[in-house]
Amino acid sequence: MTTREPARSRQQRRQDALDRLENDADAWFATASADGEPCLVPLSFVQYEGDLVICTRSTNPTARNLTPSGRVRVTLGHTRDVVLIEGTAEPVTADTLTPVADAFAAKLDWDPRAEKPYVYLRVTPQVVQAWREVNELAGRELMRDGRWLDLD
Incomplete structure:
Protein backbone atom coordinates (compact mmCIF):
# COMPACT_ATOMS: atom_id res chain seq x y z
CA MET A 1 0.00 0.00 0.00
CA THR A 2 1.39 3.42 -0.88
CA THR A 3 0.29 6.95 -0.17
CA ARG A 4 -0.60 7.23 -3.86
CA GLU A 5 -3.80 5.34 -3.21
CA PRO A 6 -6.68 7.58 -2.20
CA ALA A 7 -7.60 7.73 1.46
CA ARG A 8 -10.63 5.68 2.43
CA SER A 9 -13.71 7.52 3.60
CA ARG A 10 -14.47 7.44 7.31
CA GLN A 11 -17.44 5.22 6.50
CA GLN A 12 -15.19 2.72 4.69
CA ARG A 13 -12.64 2.79 7.52
CA ARG A 14 -15.38 2.13 10.05
CA GLN A 15 -16.71 -0.79 7.99
CA ASP A 16 -13.18 -2.19 7.57
CA ALA A 17 -12.60 -1.92 11.33
CA LEU A 18 -15.90 -3.66 12.07
CA ASP A 19 -15.01 -6.40 9.59
CA ARG A 20 -11.69 -6.94 11.37
CA LEU A 21 -13.41 -7.11 14.75
CA GLU A 22 -15.85 -9.67 13.41
CA ASN A 23 -13.41 -11.82 11.43
CA ASP A 24 -9.97 -11.57 13.03
CA ALA A 25 -9.23 -14.10 15.74
CA ASP A 26 -6.17 -12.53 17.37
CA ALA A 27 -4.99 -9.07 18.37
CA TRP A 28 -2.21 -7.47 20.38
CA PHE A 29 -3.25 -6.42 23.89
CA ALA A 30 -1.13 -3.89 25.80
CA THR A 31 -1.45 -3.29 29.53
CA ALA A 32 0.77 -1.95 32.30
CA SER A 33 1.22 -2.93 35.90
CA ALA A 34 0.57 -0.49 38.74
CA ASP A 35 4.28 0.43 38.74
CA GLY A 36 4.30 0.97 34.96
CA GLU A 37 5.79 -2.33 33.76
CA PRO A 38 4.45 -2.80 30.20
CA CYS A 39 3.00 -6.04 28.91
CA LEU A 40 2.19 -6.69 25.25
CA VAL A 41 0.79 -10.07 24.22
CA PRO A 42 -1.19 -11.56 21.36
CA LEU A 43 -4.50 -12.99 22.51
CA SER A 44 -7.51 -14.51 20.82
CA PHE A 45 -10.73 -12.54 21.09
CA VAL A 46 -14.35 -12.53 20.07
CA GLN A 47 -16.54 -9.51 19.49
CA TYR A 48 -19.58 -9.76 21.72
CA GLU A 49 -22.29 -7.10 21.90
CA GLY A 50 -19.89 -4.41 20.70
CA ASP A 51 -17.13 -5.36 23.14
CA LEU A 52 -14.09 -7.62 22.78
CA VAL A 53 -13.86 -10.68 25.00
CA ILE A 54 -10.52 -12.30 25.76
CA CYS A 55 -9.64 -15.26 27.90
CA THR A 56 -6.33 -15.74 29.66
CA ARG A 57 -4.96 -17.36 32.78
CA SER A 58 -5.82 -15.33 35.86
CA THR A 59 -2.14 -15.45 36.84
CA ASN A 60 -0.91 -13.88 33.57
CA PRO A 61 0.24 -10.24 33.65
CA THR A 62 -2.57 -9.20 31.29
CA ALA A 63 -5.26 -10.38 33.70
CA ARG A 64 -3.43 -9.00 36.74
CA ASN A 65 -2.91 -5.61 35.04
CA LEU A 66 -6.50 -5.28 33.85
CA THR A 67 -8.20 -6.17 37.08
CA PRO A 68 -7.12 -3.08 39.08
CA SER A 69 -6.80 -0.44 36.34
CA GLY A 70 -9.05 -1.68 33.58
CA ARG A 71 -7.05 0.23 30.92
CA VAL A 72 -5.98 -1.54 27.74
CA ARG A 73 -4.83 -0.84 24.20
CA VAL A 74 -5.62 -3.30 21.44
CA THR A 75 -4.29 -3.37 17.89
CA LEU A 76 -5.55 -5.40 14.97
CA GLY A 77 -4.03 -5.66 11.53
CA HIS A 78 -0.52 -4.76 10.51
CA THR A 79 1.41 -1.52 10.37
CA ARG A 80 0.00 -0.54 6.97
CA ASP A 81 -3.61 -1.28 7.92
CA VAL A 82 -4.08 -0.82 11.64
CA VAL A 83 -7.07 -0.58 13.94
CA LEU A 84 -6.11 0.88 17.33
CA ILE A 85 -8.53 0.57 20.22
CA GLU A 86 -8.24 2.16 23.65
CA GLY A 87 -10.65 0.77 26.16
CA THR A 88 -11.46 -0.43 29.61
CA ALA A 89 -11.69 -4.02 30.73
CA GLU A 90 -13.43 -5.87 33.48
CA PRO A 91 -13.94 -9.50 34.38
CA VAL A 127 -11.54 5.18 21.29
CA VAL A 128 -11.17 3.51 17.89
CA GLN A 129 -8.78 4.73 15.23
CA ALA A 130 -8.01 3.23 11.81
CA TRP A 131 -5.50 4.19 9.13
CA ARG A 132 -3.29 2.73 6.44
CA GLU A 133 -0.87 5.45 5.35
CA VAL A 134 -0.07 9.06 6.12
CA ASN A 135 -2.93 10.20 3.88
CA GLU A 136 -5.37 8.59 6.33
CA LEU A 137 -3.96 10.09 9.53
CA ALA A 138 -6.39 12.98 9.35
CA GLY A 139 -9.79 11.69 10.36
CA ARG A 140 -8.42 8.41 11.74
CA GLU A 141 -10.56 8.65 14.87
CA LEU A 142 -13.78 6.69 14.40
CA MET A 143 -14.97 6.41 18.01
CA ARG A 144 -14.56 8.79 20.93
CA ASP A 145 -15.85 8.36 24.49
CA GLY A 146 -17.36 5.01 23.52
CA ARG A 147 -19.52 6.47 20.73
CA TRP A 148 -19.05 6.07 17.00
CA LEU A 149 -18.49 9.46 15.35
CA ASP A 150 -20.75 10.74 12.63
CA LEU A 151 -19.67 9.63 9.20
CA ASP A 152 -18.71 12.19 6.58
Whole structure:
Protein backbone atom coordinates (compact mmCIF):
# COMPACT_ATOMS: atom_id res chain seq x y z
CA MET A 1 0.00 0.00 0.00
CA THR A 2 1.39 3.42 -0.88
CA THR A 3 0.29 6.95 -0.17
CA ARG A 4 -0.60 7.23 -3.86
CA GLU A 5 -3.80 5.34 -3.21
CA PRO A 6 -6.68 7.58 -2.20
CA ALA A 7 -7.60 7.73 1.46
CA ARG A 8 -10.63 5.68 2.43
CA SER A 9 -13.71 7.52 3.60
CA ARG A 10 -14.47 7.44 7.31
CA GLN A 11 -17.44 5.22 6.50
CA GLN A 12 -15.19 2.72 4.69
CA ARG A 13 -12.64 2.79 7.52
CA ARG A 14 -15.38 2.13 10.05
CA GLN A 15 -16.71 -0.79 7.99
CA ASP A 16 -13.18 -2.19 7.57
CA ALA A 17 -12.60 -1.92 11.33
CA LEU A 18 -15.90 -3.66 12.07
CA ASP A 19 -15.01 -6.40 9.59
CA ARG A 20 -11.69 -6.94 11.37
CA LEU A 21 -13.41 -7.11 14.75
CA GLU A 22 -15.85 -9.67 13.41
CA ASN A 23 -13.41 -11.82 11.43
CA ASP A 24 -9.97 -11.57 13.03
CA ALA A 25 -9.23 -14.10 15.74
CA ASP A 26 -6.17 -12.53 17.37
CA ALA A 27 -4.99 -9.07 18.37
CA TRP A 28 -2.21 -7.47 20.38
CA PHE A 29 -3.25 -6.42 23.89
CA ALA A 30 -1.13 -3.89 25.80
CA THR A 31 -1.45 -3.29 29.53
CA ALA A 32 0.77 -1.95 32.30
CA SER A 33 1.22 -2.93 35.90
CA ALA A 34 0.57 -0.49 38.74
CA ASP A 35 4.28 0.43 38.74
CA GLY A 36 4.30 0.97 34.96
CA GLU A 37 5.79 -2.33 33.76
CA PRO A 38 4.45 -2.80 30.20
CA CYS A 39 3.00 -6.04 28.91
CA LEU A 40 2.19 -6.69 25.25
CA VAL A 41 0.79 -10.07 24.22
CA PRO A 42 -1.19 -11.56 21.36
CA LEU A 43 -4.50 -12.99 22.51
CA SER A 44 -7.51 -14.51 20.82
CA PHE A 45 -10.73 -12.54 21.09
CA VAL A 46 -14.35 -12.53 20.07
CA GLN A 47 -16.54 -9.51 19.49
CA TYR A 48 -19.58 -9.76 21.72
CA GLU A 49 -22.29 -7.10 21.90
CA GLY A 50 -19.89 -4.41 20.70
CA ASP A 51 -17.13 -5.36 23.14
CA LEU A 52 -14.09 -7.62 22.78
CA VAL A 53 -13.86 -10.68 25.00
CA ILE A 54 -10.52 -12.30 25.76
CA CYS A 55 -9.64 -15.26 27.90
CA THR A 56 -6.33 -15.74 29.66
CA ARG A 57 -4.96 -17.36 32.78
CA SER A 58 -5.82 -15.33 35.86
CA THR A 59 -2.14 -15.45 36.84
CA ASN A 60 -0.91 -13.88 33.57
CA PRO A 61 0.24 -10.24 33.65
CA THR A 62 -2.57 -9.20 31.29
CA ALA A 63 -5.26 -10.38 33.70
CA ARG A 64 -3.43 -9.00 36.74
CA ASN A 65 -2.91 -5.61 35.04
CA LEU A 66 -6.50 -5.28 33.85
CA THR A 67 -8.20 -6.17 37.08
CA PRO A 68 -7.12 -3.08 39.08
CA SER A 69 -6.80 -0.44 36.34
CA GLY A 70 -9.05 -1.68 33.58
CA ARG A 71 -7.05 0.23 30.92
CA VAL A 72 -5.98 -1.54 27.74
CA ARG A 73 -4.83 -0.84 24.20
CA VAL A 74 -5.62 -3.30 21.44
CA THR A 75 -4.29 -3.37 17.89
CA LEU A 76 -5.55 -5.40 14.97
CA GLY A 77 -4.03 -5.66 11.53
CA HIS A 78 -0.52 -4.76 10.51
CA THR A 79 1.41 -1.52 10.37
CA ARG A 80 0.00 -0.54 6.97
CA ASP A 81 -3.61 -1.28 7.92
CA VAL A 82 -4.08 -0.82 11.64
CA VAL A 83 -7.07 -0.58 13.94
CA LEU A 84 -6.11 0.88 17.33
CA ILE A 85 -8.53 0.57 20.22
CA GLU A 86 -8.24 2.16 23.65
CA GLY A 87 -10.65 0.77 26.16
CA THR A 88 -11.46 -0.43 29.61
CA ALA A 89 -11.69 -4.02 30.73
CA GLU A 90 -13.43 -5.87 33.48
CA PRO A 91 -13.94 -9.50 34.38
CA VAL A 92 -16.98 -11.15 32.83
CA THR A 93 -19.56 -11.63 35.56
CA ALA A 94 -21.13 -14.98 36.35
CA ASP A 95 -24.55 -13.90 35.07
CA THR A 96 -23.20 -13.35 31.53
CA LEU A 97 -20.43 -15.97 31.53
CA THR A 98 -22.30 -18.71 29.66
CA PRO A 99 -23.30 -16.74 26.53
CA VAL A 100 -19.92 -14.98 26.42
CA ALA A 101 -17.99 -18.24 26.80
CA ASP A 102 -20.23 -19.93 24.23
CA ALA A 103 -19.51 -17.17 21.70
CA PHE A 104 -15.78 -17.37 22.44
CA ALA A 105 -15.72 -21.15 21.98
CA ALA A 106 -17.80 -21.02 18.79
CA LYS A 107 -15.53 -18.50 17.06
CA LEU A 108 -12.18 -19.82 18.24
CA ASP A 109 -12.84 -23.55 18.42
CA TRP A 110 -11.41 -23.56 21.95
CA ASP A 111 -13.37 -23.71 25.20
CA PRO A 112 -11.19 -22.80 28.18
CA ARG A 113 -14.00 -23.27 30.71
CA ALA A 114 -12.71 -26.76 31.48
CA GLU A 115 -9.21 -25.43 32.07
CA LYS A 116 -8.31 -23.62 35.27
CA PRO A 117 -7.57 -20.87 36.24
CA TYR A 118 -8.74 -19.01 33.12
CA VAL A 119 -10.65 -15.76 33.35
CA TYR A 120 -12.75 -13.99 30.72
CA LEU A 121 -12.26 -10.25 30.38
CA ARG A 122 -14.58 -7.91 28.52
CA VAL A 123 -12.94 -4.92 26.80
CA THR A 124 -15.24 -1.97 26.11
CA PRO A 125 -13.84 0.31 23.39
CA GLN A 126 -13.65 4.01 24.26
CA VAL A 127 -11.54 5.18 21.29
CA VAL A 128 -11.17 3.51 17.89
CA GLN A 129 -8.78 4.73 15.23
CA ALA A 130 -8.01 3.23 11.81
CA TRP A 131 -5.50 4.19 9.13
CA ARG A 132 -3.29 2.73 6.44
CA GLU A 133 -0.87 5.45 5.35
CA VAL A 134 -0.07 9.06 6.12
CA ASN A 135 -2.93 10.20 3.88
CA GLU A 136 -5.37 8.59 6.33
CA LEU A 137 -3.96 10.09 9.53
CA ALA A 138 -6.39 12.98 9.35
CA GLY A 139 -9.79 11.69 10.36
CA ARG A 140 -8.42 8.41 11.74
CA GLU A 141 -10.56 8.65 14.87
CA LEU A 142 -13.78 6.69 14.40
CA MET A 143 -14.97 6.41 18.01
CA ARG A 144 -14.56 8.79 20.93
CA ASP A 145 -15.85 8.36 24.49
CA GLY A 146 -17.36 5.01 23.52
CA ARG A 147 -19.52 6.47 20.73
CA TRP A 148 -19.05 6.07 17.00
CA LEU A 149 -18.49 9.46 15.35
CA ASP A 150 -20.75 10.74 12.63
CA LEU A 151 -19.67 9.63 9.20
CA ASP A 152 -18.71 12.19 6.58
